[in-house]
Amino acid sequence: MRIITHTCPDCGTILAGNVLEDRRRMKCPREGCETVLRFGDLDSEKQEHLVENREKYRIG
Numbered sequence: 001m002r003i004i005t006h007t008c009p010d011c012g013t014i015l016a017g018n019v020l021e022d023r024r025r026m027k028c029p030r031e032g033c034e035t036v037l038r039f040g041d042l043d044s045e046k047q048e049h050l051v052e053n054r055e056k057y058r059i060g
């Protein structure tokens with residue numbers, strides 16, 4: 001399965017793309033980083049892949 005990640009532009013924390021797909025927007029999980037990461041920040045091609053394969057990402 002293809003792994004899609006999103007990297008926080010401020011601190012470099014790597015977040016799983018499917019988590020963003022699920023929540024749409026969330027604060028960076030890194031302590032002390034207030035950056036809000038959005039599903040819409042991903043490339044449109046990555047967004048489409050996550051939406052089309054959301055069932056696979058939910059399993060496990």
Ligand SMILES: [Zn+2]
Nearest residue numbers: 008011028033
């Ligand atoms: Zn961050």
